[in-house]
Amino acid sequence: MKIAIMGAMPEEISPILEKLGSYKTTQYAGNKYYESTYRGVDLVVAYSKIGKVFSTLTATTMIEHFGADRLLFSGVAGAISPTLKVGDLIVATKLSQHDLDITAFGHPYGYVPEGAVFVEADKEMIEMSKKVASEMGKSVQEGIIATGDQFVANEERKNWIGKTFGADALEMEGGSVAVVCSALNIPFFILRAISDAADMDASFSFDEFLESSAKESAEFIMKMVQSIIENAK
Numbered sequence: 001m002k003i004a005i006m007g008a009m010p011e012e013i014s015p016i017l018e019k020l021g022s023y024k025t026t027q028y029a030g031n032k033y034y035e036s037t038y039r040g041v042d043l044v045v046a047y048s049k050i051g052k053v054f055s056t057l058t059a060t061t062m063i064e065h066f067g068a069d070r071l072l073f074s075g076v077a078g079a080i081s082p083t084l085k086v087g088d089l090i091v092a093t094k095l096s097q098h099d100l101d102i103t104a105f106g107h108p109y110g111y112v113p114e115g116a117v118f119v120e121a122d123k124e125m126i127e128m129s130k131k132v133a134s135e136m137g138k139s140v141q142e143g144i145i146a147t148g149d150q151f152v153a154n155e156e157r158k159n160w161i162g163k164t165f166g167a168d169a170l171e172m173e174g175g176s177v178a179v180v181c182s183a184l185n186i187p188f189f190i191l192r193a194i195s196d197a198a199d200m201d202a203s204f205s206f207d208e209f210l211e212s213s214a215k216e217s218a219e220f221i222m223k224m225v226q227s228i229i230e231n232a233k
Contacts (some may be wrong), residue, residue: 001232002042002182004068005226006058007218008173011211012075013047017219018044029061039229042233044068048173051149052097055173059180070122070187070228075222076213077145077192080158081168084141084194087213089220090169091129092145092190094118099148099162109164117165118144119178122187125224128231129189132223142222143168145192147175186205189224193217 006069013034017023020043023036034045044066048058062068077090084090096110098116103109110117125141133140146167152158161167181188181207193213 001228002044002066002068002204003228004059004062004066004071005043005045005221005225006055006062006071006073006177007047007075007214008050008171009075009214011046012214012217013045015215016045016074016222019218019222028065029057031058031061031163033062033066035066038225041225041229043225050229051172052147052176053149056176056180059177063180063184063186065207068186070125071177071181071189072125072221072224073188073190074214074217075171075173075192076217076223077169077171077198078152078158078196079194080146081141081143084169086194087216088194088214089133089138089140090145090192090194091126091140091142092121092174092178092192093142093158094120094188095145095147095175096142096165096167098146098167098170099147099150099177115179117140119175119182121178122160122189125187125189125228128227129191129220132220132227136220136223138220140191141168145174145190146170147172147178149205191217191220193225 047053195213
């Protein structure tokens with residue numbers, strides 16, 4: 001078993017690297033990958049850089065080049081659902097791409113031929129996350145996460161995404177990672193901590209809460225890794 005742990009920004013994986021302590025750094029395809037062992041299991045950790053293209057490249061590399069057989073994503077997101085506040089955790093049940101638009105050809109938003117509007121995350125790891133949340137005394141919401149190559153700081157756009165995709169949160173990498181993992185038959189789990197409300201104040205609150213929210217997400221991801229290892233015994 002080899003587990004990939006991925007984030008989009010250095011702040012999203014630095015708490016994980018701190019917990020690992022020692023690791024080997026490999027430069028490949030314009031990025032850095034950190035290899036380590038944790039409780040006898042191999043890990044590869046990386047931040048992709050922001051956006052769907054970079055996250056697609058990084059997820060594919062972790063699977064095809066480094067041999068990961070499951071992938072966990074740790075990061076932050078903007079809230080759409082009014083039930084989500086800054087610091088809350090959301091587990092993706094399925095993901096979409098809110099900026100994918102070929103509606104001119106009669107298709108729904110987020111859809112391409114031979115594809116799907118939504119990609120479902122691994123149900124087994126979602127169930128596992130409920131137990132982890134209970135053990136940590138945390139409340140974790142499940143929901144739909146929408147992905148796009150834009151930092152949404154606009155109430156109207158946010159509400160459109162929520163209505164069109166039934167989305168609870170939005171970010172810039174999860175949907176593309178989901179497509180890669182689905183295509184390569186790799187179970188994946190995407191966890192986001194809320195850093196902003198994706199409205200006109202999003203750019204300000206994002207910077208303020210990025211570090212604390214990323215730590216919340218990273219702590220949970222490492223507990224998930226422990227649970228995966230224990231269940232594999």
